[in-house]
Amino acid sequence: MASHGPEHALLTDLYQLTMLQCYHERGMTHSASFEFFVRKLPPQRNFLVAAGLEQVLDYLEDLHFSSEELEWLRACGRFRPDFVDWLASLRFTGDVDAMCEGTVFFADEPILRITAPLPQAQLVETRIINLLQFQTMVASKAARCSLAAQGRLLVDFGLRRAHGAEAGLLSARASHLAGFDGTATVLAGMKWDIPLYGTMAHSFIQAHDDETDAFEDFARSQPAANTMLIDTYDTEAAAHKVVQLARALAPEGITIQAVRIDSGDLAEHARRVRAILDDAGLASLRIFVSGNLDEHAVRELVSTRAPIDGFGVGTRMNTSADYPYLDCAYKLQEYAGHARRKRSEGKATWPGRKQVYRSLDADGRFAGDVLTVVSDTAIGEPLLAPVMTGGMRLAAHLPLAALREHARAQFTSLPDDLRALDTPTAYPVVVADALRALADSVDREFGAPFPPPNSGELQ
Structure with a gap:
């Protein structure tokens, strides 16, 4: 059957x-x-x-x-x-x-x-x-996140922990309707023209013997849309590696668009990384964060004026974790x-x-x-x-x-x-x-x- x-x-x-x-x-x-x-x-x-x-x-x-x-x-x-x-x-x-x-x-x-x-x-x-x-x-949950973000980029990251495939797909649609800018769920992009956003997994970094090599491979593979995940080992050290790589790739016309931080004190790491990037003249390189976020966490990060340009919000939004x-x-x-x-x-x-x-x-x-x-x-x-x-x-x-x-x-x-x-x-x-x-x-x-x-x- x-x-x-x-x-x-x-x-x-x-x-x-x-x-x-x-x-x-x-x-x-x-x-x-x-x-x-x-x-x-x-x-x-x-x-x-x-x-x-x-x-x-x-x-x-x-x-x-x-x-x-x-x-x-x-x-x-x-x-x-x-x-x-x-x-x-x-x-x-x-x-x-x-x-x-x-x-x-x-x-x-x-x-x-x-x-x-x-x-x-x-x-x-x-x-x-x-x-x-x-x-x-x-x-309704996504709308609260949107209000808290005050115009910053919001991306749905919730498919993998959604309560089934249909739930993951429809939550991408519902969250975009309510203010999210895009989703990582590819099928939602095909069905409803929702803008797609994605970075890389920690496993991609770990599969390389050298973190800089991982960043370079990804940048060359995705020259028009690349975000470097920098918290696999040492967040600030990785930010310095991104700076060196950005300088090396610039003559080839390859630009690194953003870095992503997925763990630790997101506000403090963002401040340190922003300083590293700004000191290197990379003021246009954006900082994107993720990791167990909801409207309350987004509001807190915004209220502390953390230099964060966007948020990946997943499980807590897709399952409406507080009131499911x-x-x-x-x-x-x-x-x-x-x-x-x-x-x-x-x-x-x-x-x-x-x-x-x-x-x-x-x-x-x-x-x-x-x-x-x-x-x-x-x-x-x-x-x-x-x-x-x-x-x-x-x-x-x-x-x-x-x-x-x-x-x-x-x-x-x-x-x-x-x-x-x-x-x-x-x-x-x-x-x-x-x-x-x-x-x-x-x-x-x-x-x-x-x-x-x-x-x-x-x-």
Whole structure:
């Protein structure tokens, strides 16, 4: 049997299929609306960044059960033959409304809505959460690194310790969207035109009998893009070797672009190396650092005015090491023309199909959001827009460069207090009277009232 990749319809939870069989038997195929949202922001996160929509739309457009999957379903003994036959023709024919990738959002604000026949809208839950949760989590972490770097070069170095190949690839995309300048992941460069950056491994140095020979071999092999890793043995001694090599290669038109420091006291080594390079007249040769960095480490290095031109950030960003998941959900909000509401203790939801309106202050900064039903209007810009109708995209996907520019504009509009890395700041998200009235109506129809979602989270 072929290995199962992300494109398989069976990359889902078992309960999606058991529910689908019951829906099929009962004829429950009326239109349903589900929304994806985050219940609460992680501690110390003042905002999140929407990401992953492109992969969701790709998945929905291609959704089908292969002959191999259908054969396995028939043989596994869990499902009835007529249901498996019905799955053979299942395709996504619904509508999708979503926030543009790179949009900043807050708790309880839907960033995507699926409206489709109930079996279709239900089946896609697992993969949609999987795609949106991961890229949004990484983009939100990467945005914090970008704010901390204050314009310095940022490169994604995280593939090798990512939680699987897909995670490494998609984190390269999400981090670039959120402000990283490039990645070391080559396939991401091919797929999305993300600029590629790379240096050399310590093993390259160790494989040579002489450190200077290693530097020279690499410079001659990569004359237009070379960064010398100088901390394999003695960082400052290696910097002096780079100076001598730079002088020797200059008559041949070969320039050494940068050095990389990957261990020790990065700030202190950078200061010493900068002095060595400047004394030799190599002021244009840049210093790049890496090694267990995150937004806090980057901020500290920037705040101490260490002469560092760029940062390689990997594991802690790609895995969002401090908060490696989002408290997110994909919940039924409407079925067969009636608003629905989950009222579980601590997990109650606002019912109905919703829209988010955002207002700006006189300086163009975010001033507050309004969460309301789609039939209502509010002051500000509506953030969710149609992106798919009848299972077909309404437009070609936006280039990643355009999404990156949208994210940059969003970060520019962040109030200063939301940029803080350590200080939790509540952003005003107001629940409109129309949505509160709908919640009251649903409660009267389906049972006793229950406290509003995430009590204290929204006003």
